[in-house]
Amino acid sequence: MWSLDQRLALPKKLPDVDILRHAYYLLVEHERFHFCAEYAASRVEIVTAQSCYNDYFKDNDASLHEEALANAHALSVFRRQASAKLVKAASAWMATQPQGYSDFKNWLPPHFTDGKRRATSFMTLTAALANRLLSRRHPAEFLFLQTTVRQIPIRIILESSIPWLKVARPFPKDFGLQVHVHSNDHRPPHIHIECPPGTPRSRYRWPELSPLSGDRSLRTGEKKRLGKYLEIYGGAIAQRVATIPWK
Numbered sequence: 001m002w003s004l005d006q007r008l009a010l011p012k013k014l015p016d017v018d019i020l021r022h023a024y025y026l027l028v029e030h031e032r033f034h035f036c037a038e039y040a041a042s043r044v045e046i047v048t049a050q051s052c053y054n055d056y057f058k059d060n061d062a063s064l065h066e067e068a069l070a071n072a073h074a075l076s077v078f079r080r081q082a083s084a085k086l087v088k089a090a091s092a093w094m095a096t097q098p099q100g101y102s103d104f105k106n107w108l109p110p111h112f113t114d115g116k117r118r119a120t121s122f123m124t125l126t127a128a129l130a131n132r133l134l135s136r137r138h139p140a141e142f143l144f145l146q147t148t149v150r151q152i153p154i155r156i157i158l159e160s161s162i163p164w165l166k167v168a169r170p171f172p173k174d175f176g177l178q179v180h181v182h183s184n185d186h187r188p189p190h191i192h193i194e195c196p197p198g199t200p201r202s203r204y205r206w207p208e209l210s211p212l213s214g215d216r217s218l219r220t221g222e223k224k225r226l227g228k229y230l231e232i233y234g235g236a237i238a239q240r241v242a243t244i245p246w247k
Contacts, residue, residue: 022082026090028154029074035152037066037119040143044123052123062122063198064100069115071097071104076112098176098196116141171233171240173197175225179237187246188212191237195222206241 041053056062071094079087094104107115120140171179178197188205190212195201201222203212209226211217218226230237 019086022078022086025081026074026078029077030070032152033070033073034066036144037069040120041123043143044120048124056123059122062119064103065115065119065122067100068103069107069112069119071101072107072112072115075104076109097173113141116144119144171237174232175229177201177222177225177229179229179233181237181240181244183244185244185246189241189244189246191241193218193226195225207238 038053041056044052075087075090075094078090082090091105095102117140120143123143124140171181176197177193177195180192180194182192190203190205192203193201195218202215202218204210204215204218205212217223
């Protein structure tokens with residue numbers, strides 16, 4: 001969230017309380033749509049008495065589309081709460097995100113309903129066939145009808161102290177990648193790099209920034225993006241690595 005705070009605060013150096021509040025609500029609305037997508041899949045499973053979410057979750061095209069819808073939903077809600085300047089900053093930030101996330105503009109109103117219909121086509125074979133046969137998408141957006149906002153719980157998950165549980169402390173998603181540091185990991189000290197976020201790419205020794213044995217080196221473009229990433233978050237990563245009892 002701090003990364004988003006800084007983006008929204010530009011050209012200021014530090015975000016104020018109002019910026020922090022708006023960044024929080026923007027991210028909450030993004031995650032709220034993911035909840036609604038799971039809710040929609042659950043409705044399909046109840047009606048059909050068949051599992052669908054496992055396959056839906058593993059479908060890369062479905063995941064990319066859901067991320068685009070989540071951003072479109074978040075920005076639409078944000079427009080009703082924030083100033084035009086903040087909305088513009090949020091939209092510009094989303095446009096720099098990886099594939100899927102950055103496709104949000106395709107599904108902003110009045111196309112959001114069609115986007116939800118497309119999402120359901122990944123959940124059910126019936127909807128997928130109907131979308132192919134009909135000139136218009138199968139009207140299954142009702143699956144996304146959500147419960148009252150107050151009935152959707154928001155949980156804060158604290159890092160567990162269970163010795164055998166490896167907890168990844170992620171740093172912000174930025175420049176098309178994300179770095180994780182595991183709290184219970186083996187030597188030598190290293191970081192986990194996902195590029196794009198959600199896709200494990202490599203493990204790099206810290207602070208040497210060379211791949212662990214058996215891991216591949218980043219491509220030239222990825223190295224440049226990692227360099228930019230570390231210019232912003234390198235200090236925090238170094239502090240985190242220093243606290244790990246490497247075994």
